Amino acid sequence: MSSVLAPPPASESPLSAKWTGVCCPACHTTLRDDDGALCCDNDDCGLTFPVVHGVPILIDESASVFDVESFVSSQPTFFERCGVWRTRISDLLPDTENNLAAERVFRDLRQRLAERTGRAKVLVLGGGVLGAGLSQLVDAPGIELIETDVAIEPRTQLVCDAHQIPFQDETFDAV
Numbered sequence: 001m002s003s004v005l006a007p008p009p010a011s012e013s014p015l016s017a018k019w020t021g022v023c024c025p026a027c028h029t030t031l032r033d034d035d036g037a038l039c040c041d042n043d044d045c046g047l048t049f050p051v052v053h054g055v056p057i058l059i060d061e062s063a064s065v066f067d068v069e070s071f072v073s074s075q076p077t078f079f080e081r082c083g084v085w086r087t088r089i090s091d092l093l094p095d096t097e098n099n100l101a102a103e104r105v106f107r108d109l110r111q112r113l114a115e116r117t118g119r120a121k122v123l124v125l126g127g128g129v130l131g132a133g134l135s136q137l138v139d140a141p142g143i144e145l146i147e148t149d150v151a152i153e154p155r156t157q158l159v160c161d162a163h164q165i166p167f168q169d170e171t172f173d174a175v
Helices: 068-072 086-090 100-114
Strands: 033-034 036-042 050-051 055-058 120-125 143-149 157-160
Touching: 050 068, 055 068, 100 120
Parallel strands: 055 157, 120 143, 143 157
Antiparallel strands: 033 036, 036 050, 050 055
């Protein structure tokens, strides 16, 4: 079974060894743990990022449509709930988001990663919930998933904007 990088316990720093490669989304400099927040080591940048319920919020507000305060105050950041009637009508319509190739694509990726020596590290963007086909990687031995999203969902380990991925180059074997 692959390891899913769960949010760190409150007593564990979000910068422990399993977070190798994480960096400031604005300038890509290393981060330091500063009393429950993550701070950029670059004095010219100096951004500070909160950790909410054990989940680091690595959003650079100057370049993102998301704002950090929405996460800190637990406001919805992405999906708005639909009314009862709209939900019922939507349930009657065909699903246009059915990804017929996902199982095959993730199976192929799993096989390619298995051919590598050592543990494979995979970044999942939009991984707050288990997407189509992703179970191929979740259950695979030797694969570590880092699941990110723009909402704190059951599988979200780190909040980031996919336009500014807060990891150093070559941190992952697959994205």
